[in-house]
Amino acid sequence: MAFDGFVISNLVYELNNTILNAKISKIAQPETDELLFTLKGSNGQYRLAMSASASLPFLYLTDANKPSPLTAPNFCMLLRKHIANGRIVEISQPHMERIINFKIEHLDEMGDLCQKTLIVELMGKRSNIIFCDANGRIIDSIKHVSAAMSSLREVLPGRTYCIPATQDDRLNPLEVTEETFWDSAMTKPLPIAKALYTSFTGVSPVVANEICHRASIDGDMSVDSLTPDAKKHLYHNFAWLMEDVKEHRYEPNIITRGREPVEFSCFRLTEYVGSDDAVEATNSTVATDSAGNAGFAGADANESEYTMQHFSSISAVLEQYYASRNVYTRIRQKSVDLRRIVATALDRNRKKYQLQEKQLKDTEKRDRYKVYGELIHTYGYGLAEGAKELEALNYYTNEMIKIPLDPMLDAKANAQKYFDKYNKLKRTYEALTDLTAETRAEIEHLESIATSLDIALTEDDLVQIKEELIEYGYIRRKRTDKKAKSKSKPFHYRSSDGYDIYVGKNNYQNEELTFKFATGNDWWFHAKGMPGSHVIVKSGNDELPDRVFEEAGRLAGYYSKGRDNDKIEIDYLQKKNVKKPNGSAPGFVVYYTNYSLTIHPDISGLTLIE
Template sequence: MALDGIVISNIVAELNSTILNSKISKIAEPEADELLLTLKGPNGSFRLSMSASASLPFIYLTPTNKVSPLTAPTFCMVLRKHIANGRITKIYQPGMERIINFEIEHLNEMGDLCHKVLIIELMGKYSNIIFTDSDGTIIDSAKRIPASVSSVREVLPGRAYKIPATQEDKYNPLTVDSKQFVDIISAKPLTVSKAIYSSFSGISPLVANELAHRAGLDADSPVAAYSHDELLHLGSNFTWMMEDIKNNRFTPNIVRDGNEPKEFSSIELTQYSDLTVTKYESISEVLELYYSERNAYTRIRQKSADLRKHVNTLLERNQKKYSLQMKQLKDSEKREKYKVYGELINAFGYGLTPDDKFLEAANYYDDNKIIKIPIDNTKTPAENAQKYFDKYGKMKRTAEALNELILETKGQIDHLESIQNSLDIALSADDLVQIKDELIEYGFIKKGKGSKKQKVKSKPFHYISSDGFDMYVGKNNYQNDELTFKLATGNDWWFHAKGMPGSHVIVKAENKELPDSTFEEAGKLAGYYSKGKNADKVEIDYLQKKNVKKPNGAAAGFVVYYTNYSLTIHPDISDIRQIE
């Protein structure tokens, strides 16, 4: 429930302060289940975009126009017929429901003043845009719901509009005081969070978790685990929040993990102290930004899905191979025993008889302890000794070959994990181009016939330290190489998360001494853009670029260094300014 009742209250307050009494000058339906109204009124011109999409319902003011189909859909034509040039006289939210009603007055064909209601229900897969007469009779809707689809609530022309049925045990949070709040949630054998959002309309799990956090309670603990006083304190936080909503005191904000949008709300979210919380003046700006950014992340995840699957498959295959090779290497460590057997048979085998199946001899390699050596009595002592020497030689050759194979397999695993990290931080299709090129170059993907190398537009991340130093972060192994061996000069500083896949971070020192704060910020970037991003602490290696070397034949992004400094950081980059 991204658009909860509190966000809807914020939207209604914003719309009342901007488009109330505006005239509807244009009505368009750019996508199925989506309307774009162009409005002109006392406060200027606005575009109001609304969607009843099952996967992404929304409503917000936007400066962006959208191309509409040449032939307007039926619902759009109905709206144009009735309310084109109509005036919005009232905008309200019933209770704390995820519903917004627009009352509109207009002149009919006879010049008589008429009233209509445009209702947008923002309820996930049940979302709809419904157009009714002033008496509640449905004229039409974006989605027609016949009895065959829902026996509870038909949405068809000519039927009476009914507000969607809410759960009978849900209360309007705006009418509940702290004592009533405690009585309500105490009656449910649920966790604190679930007891709140299942008891009150318009309250999402996000808001319920926020209330628990503000009260110092664990949202996932049972209500029964807390005393009456602790629950009263929770109730006080609840009523304080509701007072803010009643008085239109909203704090539109987006919570981001680095560049990725995680949540949005109309209340301040104190539960995300380790993430970046950006506040905005307008809830419309929040919604448009959040959805566009979230869509960008969703699209890049979809576009990279095949690459991720391929890399994950190769990684699992190499990890299994590595595990088997390590087991075989461990088994080959027994070879020294066979060498000793052969030497002891040569030294003491002269006393064997044709019936002997074992040779008991003093092992002069182990304080003359007596050992029992199996003997093939069909062979001479010399042949028995040679059999053990042959076995030793074979296992020795196997161990030598395995050591090379293990290094090769480990190199493949490290390389694939670094590519996996590059996929995690990719933000655009251009970022994926270089990653795919790398997979092709190193034989992880076969090059398609006739495929041409695409022009690369992806660039490293660029940040500025609080002391004004440029800091660059590679998005993939090609960029890591370019930053370290082309952009950086000898006295620039190089940072990398210790012992794990991650980006190279370069700080351009410009022959100056770096302040401690810049070292810390660069370390945070190295930690954040590594496999340790979600860890509480990450150890970072750092040194001047002149001490970083690339071995001959090493894969892109792989370097060696022998002297370095270390620092331990929490990978939070929320306070570091990004340029591009």
């Protein structure tokens, strides 16, 4: 996915048509590296989200709001002090860089009109949001970069702002002539596509390969292999694309393969869908499931061909892709400690389980020692002194066997020796049988917690999982800590036929749904033989349509350990037949009669209520 200079160009054009001259009504900082502006202008109210996350930087218009911390961070307070109620008077992109400059007019403490600049750099791990005065001096930034952190430039209060000198040798593609194109890109001993994106600012590998494809040239070929006519044809395709940028002829789209998004762009990517025969779905609906994964209406999951999904704006494209990825990335970062604790406990218990199984296997020969002792008692009266073995008829199998003996012991002592071995292995077997079952149950419990961490979407979801880990001794509760209260609730879906379906996010919610919320004739669903959510369909004592069973089964498959599998077997039965074993962990149940169905864990098209 390429957030390149061309996508930025499309975004700047869109922002100029929507929020230029808008007033900054609210400024929030929901995350340490993320800002959310509420803007009011002649075109209505907008929200502008921007992030300088090293892993997922973005900027787009959105309708969604995000909760902010009770105490605003310092950078947020600084922006509120200077530009709250300010007006955005200019939005620009310097030289096709991955940078957007917002010039903002506001009144200072004396009531005089002043101008500040908010600079959003969307450059991967070097991303930043920098606030400067009218002279280009840095007032502050969302990330401070010292000389010890970067040899390219410092980003600190009081320093003069400059664009990082990482692409000084690259040309602005909008100003390139045919002569400079030949002199810069066509003289490099590189593959053609690489020569393009290393020669011009804002050109990503995706755009470089698209230009080559439009020119019917293999981008992996060397520049030296091109004939003069081929180079000229390549330049013409390059120039035509730059003309589209100058004339603002954009086509915001996402390329999908089945339901999976594989690329996005502000141009038609003919290398994926061709120039005329693309399967398009203009103004189609794009659904997002509760875990933030995109589902694209009109795309057949069984097709292997690429399709292009059109969007009305580049913000819609970016929000569709980055908002879902952002939720996933944030929650992964916040759950890393819990994941490490669960992974460590799982590893320890799996090793213990393997050792117990090995020891349990060693006890399988206990009955042989018992038989040896009995046979020595039966036939040992005729043993010669110092005998090393006894050959006797095993009256259990009617076969002759040889029994090893200790020549230093008599028959009675040899028999007792085997009985002692038998009794020791018998005691070991009885103890290990219980211990192995306990270890297996603990592994299943930890695997269910690991699945809950994969399902979690908010910090409230993590609070309940942490509380479970504390309750079972994996985390020690501090003396000053009180039992945490969580606002997390199960997912609530509505089926195509109007029936309410509830999905537990963790073991506590599974327990609550199954044994306190559901009634006897409600239907209960769960992925067979793997950790996952309990899914409850509120039947209202109705006979449910087949489609409801299928949709609930898809939810049970998706919210399980096997969500990436192509097919999953789902067990389902009425709740009254689900029982809870005494002393078992939360969310663990048993049942003895059930129905089964096999589904593909795809929940696109299902309506999430809350």
